[in-house]
Amino acid sequence: xxxxxxxxxxxxxxxxxxxxxxxxxxxxxxxxxxxxxxxxxxxxxxxxxxxxxxxxxxxxxxxxxxxxxxxxxxxxxxxxxxxxxxxxxxxxxxxxxxxxxxxxxxxxxxxxxxxxxxxxxxxxxxxxxxxxxxxxxxxxxxxxxxxxxxxxxxxxxxxxxxxxxxxxxxxxxxxxxxxxxxxxxxxxxxxxxxxxxxxxxxxxxxxxxxxxxxxxxxxxxxxxxxxxxxxxxxxxxxxxxxxxxxxxxxxxxxxxxxxxxxxxxxxxxxxxxxxxxxxxxxxxxxxx
Numbered sequence: 001x002x003x004x005x006x007x008x009x010x011x012x013x014x015x016x017x018x019x020x021x022x023x024x025x026x027x028x029x030x031x032x033x034x035x036x037x038x039x040x041x042x043x044x045x046x047x048x049x050x051x052x053x054x055x056x057x058x059x060x061x062x063x064x065x066x067x068x069x070x071x072x073x074x075x076x077x078x079x080x081x082x083x084x085x086x087x088x089x090x091x092x093x094x095x096x097x098x099x100x101x102x103x104x105x106x107x108x109x110x111x112x113x114x115x116x117x118x119x120x121x122x123x124x125x126x127x128x129x130x131x132x133x134x135x136x137x138x139x140x141x142x143x144x145x146x147x148x149x150x151x152x153x154x155x156x157x158x159x160x161x162x163x164x165x166x167x168x169x170x171x172x173x174x175x176x177x178x179x180x181x182x183x184x185x186x187x188x189x190x191x192x193x194x195x196x197x198x199x200x201x202x203x204x205x206x207x208x209x210x211x212x213x214x215x216x217x218x219x220x221x222x223x224x225x226x227x228x229x230x231x232x233x234x235x236x237x238x239x240x241x242x243x244x245x246x247x248x249x250x251x252x253x254x255x256x257x258x259x260x261x262x263x264x265x266x267x268x269x270x271x272x273x274x275x276x277x278x279x280x281x282x283x284x285x286x287x288x
Contacts (some may be wrong), residue, residue: 025224026275029282033068040158041288044166044184046064049200053190053225055084056258057280058167061188062272063266064281065163074122074161076153077135079169080144086134090263092123097134099157102149108156115160122157128266132155135167150179172207181213186287187220189246191238193227198238205245220246221283226254248283252276 019027043061045054050103055077062075077085077098086097101121107113122131133153166180181187189205191197205217222242227233243249255273257264266274 006030009192029278030068032282032285033065033278035285037162037285037288040162040164042154042164042166042180042183043186043188043284043288044168045188045190046168046179046181046204047190047197047201048172048204049172049191049197050170052192052197052201053223054167054253055088056225056264057188057190057223057252058085058165059088059264059271060252060258060273060277061129061281061284062132062165063125063128063264064145064259064277065165065285066125067266068278068281069129069163071129072160072162073167074133074157074163075130075167076133076157077167078145078176079135079167080171080174080176082137083135083167083169085132085167086123086137088261088264089123089132089134089209090125090128090265092125094120094252095134095137096121097136098145098153099136100151101133102145105152105156108159108202113156113159118157126263131161144174145176147175147179149174150183154183172204181208181216184216186285187216187282189220190223190224190225191222193230193233193235194237195234195238202241202245213216215255217245218247219287221280221287222246222249223252223280224249225252228254228259247287250276250283252280 043275045057047054058075062073066073075085075089077083107117122133126132154164168177168180171177191201191203224235224238239249253272253276255270257268258273
């Protein structure tokens with residue numbers, strides 16, 4: 001408060017003070033998010049437990065990168081079926097999903113297909129400055145997506161986007177889950193601040209390490225979503241465990257809008273939430 005008072009007084013007097021520590025950190029975070037990654041990059045968000053904050057993390061990371069970098073960002077729901085990314089995103093003029101794109105991939109073979117053609121399958125997020133490729137939203141949809149299907153879809157979307165955020169399902173043995181991991185440049189592990197969510201994430205990291213992905217685990221970023229109250233949460237133990245296994249552990253503050261289940265808008269987030277997710281995005285960008 002004292003610093004803010006000094007700055008306000010200095011502004012009234014026409015004086016220019018150097019940026020404070022918080023402002024300097026924010027500038028560094030923005031610069032990190034905006035830096036040139038040198039080509040296409042994929043960020044994959046994982047935790048086999050439902051309700052671990054994967055979809056929210058995908059949306060808020062895509063929003064943050066979209067806002068600070070300016071487009072060419074895709075959020076892709078790679079759930080086997082009935083993922084919620086399309087529900088939490090802003091709606092577009094169509095309701096097509098990844099199944100529709102997979103069915104019509106022949107339109108993009110070779111040099112065919114333009115951005116305008118792809119817009120029939122992705123959902124523009126307006127002010128968020130990113131697009132969403134939703135998963136099949138029907139309970140009676142087709143079979144599981146194969147590794148080949150994932151690779152074919154990724155080849156098409158990689159022509160139009162520089163940064164792809166992939167939301168994963170809850171089955172680590174599914175072909176499309178494994179294919180997403182194989183294409184990952186930066187892993188993000190999400191969890192709620194609960195022992196069961198953390199335990200599921202820890203077992204998943206065991207699985208990844210046992211399957212030869214030790215480096216992916218070591219370079220991962222862990223995001224812990226906080227509840228309204230910290231009562232009965234052993235947060236230090238969760239932080240210590242994942243700090244020993246992954247590159248960074250960051251806390252995502254509780255946000256009523258996020259908890260509501262309603263579609264998310266960047267402008268509607270509190271400044272605390274935007275600042276926290278900028279910090280998380282900078283940690284992710286550091287690994288790209």
